[in-house]
Amino acid sequence: MATDIKVGTTGDSKPVWFVKSGGLESSGVSSAALAWAKANGFDGQAARVLTIPGDDGEISGALFGIGKDDVRLVAGKLASGLPKGEWHIAGAVREPELTALAFLLGGYKFTRYTKKDDAEVTLTFPDGADQKEVKRLAKAVTLARDLINTPTNDMGPMALEAVVRTIAEEHNATLSVVKGDDLLTKNFPMIHAVGRAGSQEPRLIDLAWGDRNAPRVTLVGKGVCFDTGGLDIKTSSGMLLMKKDMGGAANVLALAGLIMDAKLPVRLRVLIPAVENSISANAFRPGDVLTSRKGLTVEIGNTDAEGRLVLADALALADDDEPELLIDMATLTGAARVALGPDLPPFYTNDDAFALEVATASEAVADPVWRMPLWQPYDAKLSSRIADINNVTTDGFAGSITAALFLQRFVAKAKIWAHFDIFGWNPVEKPHAPIGGEAQAIRALYRLLKQRYPAR
The missing domain is CATH 3.40.220.10 (Leucine Aminopeptidase, subunit E, domain 1)
Known part of the structure; x- marks a missing residue:
């Protein structure tokens, strides 16, 4: 209806x-x-x-x-x-x-x-x-839902790039894309490694908007358009919903649309590593060691932990700009669902005051999130005998926390960094949402940003 x-x-x-x-x-x-x-x-x-x-x-x-x-x-x-x-x-x-x-x-x-x-x-x-605001929010949520619900045959890396291009044109933003082997020459080796086995070239999509002198807000979204698990292949049931593995990208694009439509006084940057984690003769392997953009070497303990690899290269690029606020969103771990279920995305940040802002905004707009700890003693679980870091732990404990700790390794200059481990999907119908793709945390973050950077 x-x-x-x-x-x-x-x-x-x-x-x-x-x-x-x-x-x-x-x-x-x-x-x-x-x-x-x-x-x-x-x-x-x-x-x-x-x-x-x-x-x-x-x-x-x-x-x-x-x-x-x-x-x-x-x-x-x-x-x-x-x-x-x-x-x-x-x-x-x-x-x-x-x-x-x-x-x-x-x-x-x-x-x-x-x-x-x-x-x-x-x-x-x-x-x-506020009629204009309500319709703005509904448009953003609809975009996120539509992108996640679209199957990969119509929402691969090429199609995702086309969507970003349309959004850039709508808001007079600039767009640049690095793809294929250019990822190697431009120093995005882990994005290339994860996506090179896909039928469509992996790419890093880079959108910029707003006054260059305004406070820098950067959004990074995981754009794994389909995840087979790679050579550590998923089961058929585990693969069934993997069209939604670009839910992080869908959500940051929806949030970016809100920011640009409301004309918030920020310098916005959106980075989306868009890949398919596929299986082919040139797929990256368990045991490989990849050198990241930051220079850290990463031993591959499991090819199904690919999202953190592509995010790491994108976060390293984002961090070079020293943004005031750096937010990444990703359908990153099943461990987050085990801990908090599908409706309550965990988030991690290195800033207590910012965490309070997120919690307050979340409650105000009925967009639930829950802070989880960046528990530093668990960082040792990511150790490797032959590289600087492993992309997984050996014991399987605290999977969402250790994934966040992995990403934290690639952020050093941003004033505030926050990671949202979203599910991006409603497994059961709710009064305001059917079964399917979902926007999570973006209404809370939009409210927070409006309060931090009120439109003039």
Whole structure:
């Protein structure tokens, strides 16, 4: 079901009342609607929609349950739960902007390979919602979801570059791309090694936007467009969702779009190493030693830990600019999912004040993240007998932490660095999101950036 949101109501618009669990009696609905709700066992259960019949038998309105604790983003269920037509919210809502955004996100459908629906359910913007901001956020989340949902046959390194090029043109940003064997001459050896077995040339995509004298904010996104695991091949079940292994790239592109569209006063740089980790005669091997852009040598303990390799070269380049803020996002480890599940991305940073900013922004916009420690004693687990560092540990413990510690080796000059180990996927349906690709942490980071660098 498609959805839309607009300004102002018409004579055809029907009301929907938000009802807390246990709050039916105080909801303000008519006595007839109250009796109808009780007869149908409705008492504000989260995400439940109950239509109300009028005297003529037609639908006259609806009740919508928001749960005991006024569940945030639950309004996304309105997009699929309300019948076709125009609707408005009766009375005030506690978080109008999140309510409007949730409605738009709940109406998302990935329609690239299926028939597109015409808009069927329309909601009037609730009072107090910034319409431009809501649509900006919905556009960004939709971009991230679309990119992740697109299979690799249509979203390989070439197609991902084309998307970045379109975004650059839309915002008058500059774009440069280093690909193929030029990665070796330009000193990106690990990006080349990971991607050279793919059918499409590996590449480093580099977008720049904004005043050169503004504070430097750099985003690095893992763009592994498909991950077979390389010669340490994944199982078939482990490979099934690997089209989403470019979820870091999708999310930083969505965040970059927010920054540029809002015209935040920063010097933005976006770096995306775009590769396929494939199997061929020239694939990199377990036991190989690669020399990174930074000069550190890396022993390959497992070819399925490839994301940290391509990120390392990109982070080393980003770090040379000494940015004020350096953020990388990646679908990096299964260990992060074991620790925190699919809905709560861990993040790592070397700055306590920044971590507090992230947590505060996360709570404000209902975009959950959780700080994890850069526990330095675990750094020794990455030791190698023949190289400066191994790309994996031997015991398998603390996998997300040791991956972050690996990346930290390649950042020295940035004032603040943060790493987000996202999942980029909804394994189960939520009120505001179907099963499939997902934007994670970008709404929190966007709010943080708006507060740090307010638009003039």
